[in-house]
Amino acid sequence: MNLTITLVFLVLTSTVRSLNILGIFPYHGTSHFLVFRVYLRELANRGHNVTVISHFPEKNPPANYQDISLAGTIEVLKDDMPVEKSYTSIINTALFLTFTGKENCEVMVKNKQVQDLVHSKAKFDVVVVEQFNSDCAFGIAYKLKAPVVGMMSHILMPWHYQRLGIPYNTAYVPFHFLEGGTKPSLYQRVERVLFDVYFRTLYYFVTQRSDQNTLARYFDEIPPLDQLAGEMKFLLVYHNFILTGSRLFPANVIEVGGYHVSKAKPLNGTLKKFVDEAKHGVIYISFGSVISPSSLSHERVKAILEVVSELPQRFIWKWNNKTLLKAQDKLYTDSWLPQVDILGHPNTLAFFSHAGMGGTTEAIHFGVPIVAMPVLGDQPANGAAIEESGLGVQVQIRDLNKENLLAAFRKVLDVKFRERVKQVSKAWHDRPMPPLDTAIYWTEFAARHTNFTFRTAAADVPLYQHFYLDVICVFSIFVVILVGAIRLSLRVCRSKSPGKASEKKQSKKSKRA
Incomplete structure (x- = not known):
């Protein structure tokens, strides 16, 4: 059965034209790129022309694989993180993401090869960007006028939910940096709310603003990065529901968890x-x-x-x-x-x-x-x-x-x-298609159907509509009017009742007497 599926897939993909694909991976973390490397090399192996901006150039790249190397501009992250967990370490993690995001953007944008690539107006069928600590890559993709596919090697970051229209409820959605999973205690839910606000505030008001200004120094007319991020065609997340559980993802968020795992070789x-x-x-x-x-x-x-x-x-x-x-x-x-x-x-x-x-x-x-x-x-x-x-x-x-x-x-x-x-x-x-094939398929799909948007309407619903505030307001006004009408009716009824009329007549007679 698996052989049949693979053969059918190969027949279908053999008809796909060779694409020009740009990969933008400005983060300098080894563990992230080890995952992406498998995907990028597979794109090249399938005949696509792949250009990659990263800190990890290939030593022996395929003929159709080209690096724009950022190596040496920042020390690669390896074996230097703390082995203690506390509120201080979580707070510092947010600061680390904030300032490395800014640094990654600055290093990439000021690179001469990157600038030449943008100014040359090179034609790319699709741009694949890492979704982690910066949206700077969306500015590059915008200048190249190419559709974007996002990728990550982990679960969603706090700022990804809203832009993709994914519900985030602390009662059942795990928070990236905290314990509790899908069954958090009340204390853990309070933690999640506070840290969610903290992480997103730093990201939107420090990293995003800084990256927007950095891009503006080198390229003109870059729309707001948050707007560009919302326009990406697909996000390939390193999830699979067997491990991470069922999540409420829209159709343009695709689970591809596990594609980097290679066949085990004999030890020696x-x-x-x-x-x-x-x-x-x-x-x-x-x-x-x-x-x-x-x-x-x-x-x-x-x-x-x-x-x-x-x-x-x-x-x-x-x-x-x-x-x-x-x-x-x-x-x-x-x-x-x-x-x-x-x-x-x-x-x-x-x-x-x-x-x-x-x-x-x-x-x-x-x-x-x-x-x-x-x-x-x-x-x-x-x-x-x-x-x-x-x-x-x-x-x-x-x-x-x-x-x-x-x-x-x-x-x-x-x-x-x-x-x-x-x-x-x-x-x-047990999947209908291996995860690496799934990642490749949706990348090619984005290049084939550039005129379509796959963004869920939920991502664009204003908060007041999301929380039914306008509907609640209408019902509240209706209830107030209804209650007021009932009270007014009761007053009128009381004033016209026989008892009230006789009391008034008796009162008039007593006055005359």
Whole structure:
């Protein structure tokens, strides 16, 4: 069945003409671009001419793949984020997004190659832009007069809901940076409201204004960025409802979660020997490319090592400082590890992770249960999704100790739990079209149908209509008029009643007497 679908898809796509596609990815985070790179190279592999503005130029690009490199202008983000979670860290995250968004825009727009590209009025069939901490790329796309497809490697940011007409209700929609998932407590809902206002205020009144001014210094007549953002044809989100649950997305928001995961390759060398000889299986530990494991407190490292000693499984830990930990019979460490190949190995039984979206989708792809320890960014929301979907369990970093971590591992290592995870993984793969094919299809669709808008009417409804304030006002006026009419009628009836008339006559007679 899958072979038939693939063959049909190849026949359909073989008739698609070669497109000129521009990708704009100004953010300097490695973990984001690792996801986009798979999509961009696939576009080139399918015969499209791809030009990419990013901090990550290809070393061996295909002949039809061209880089406009921003490399070296900003230090690439890697292994320098905190491993502590607090209100202070969330507040600082918003400030980080604000100022990196401004910086990313300035670095990109002042690049000579970018300016030459815009002034040359190059013809592109579609422009693909990252949706994260800046809308600056929409200004470039506008000057090139090309339709836009948005992409992200994570769940929606707070400022994406309104522009796309997606309902945001704190009672059931996870907030990017906070715990609670789809079942938050009252306290967590209050948190969400306050932080939602905080993040969106900074974005609209600092980042957006700054980017608008930056673009105006180099290019004339750029409409408001928020308006341009609302005009994008599609947004390809790194969701899939099997993991993140059902969301109220309009038709132009397409779920493509998991397209970056490649086929696992055989391990080699000492790592292969370590994994193959693990009689009780292995557990993989990694906190991604942004969080440095050596920044964990001594107490937390000690708790993890105590669990390593107590469980019969062997452990593989992505550790960035070999002087602190050395590989031994139970523990293998290295600063770089082939994560996909490890997770795809049949001996891998569990994954202790920071709940980054990349690693989470790799784990669900291979059916490996997760013990999630979310820290920052979208990790708290991802951690909740991991638990709610049945893919794993959470251990908050504030609760990380030997007892809690040991209980979490024993739960996910249980045979019944692992069987459930395999079922979740099977459902994850059961789609009408593979996610990478879906992402490519809707990109080509946007280029083929440039005269159509796929924006939901919900995105343009004024707030007073959204909350029925005008309808409530009409009904309120009607009720007031109705009540007033009833009261007036009662007064008239009382004044004309027989009792009242006789009282008046009697009163007149007594006066005459």
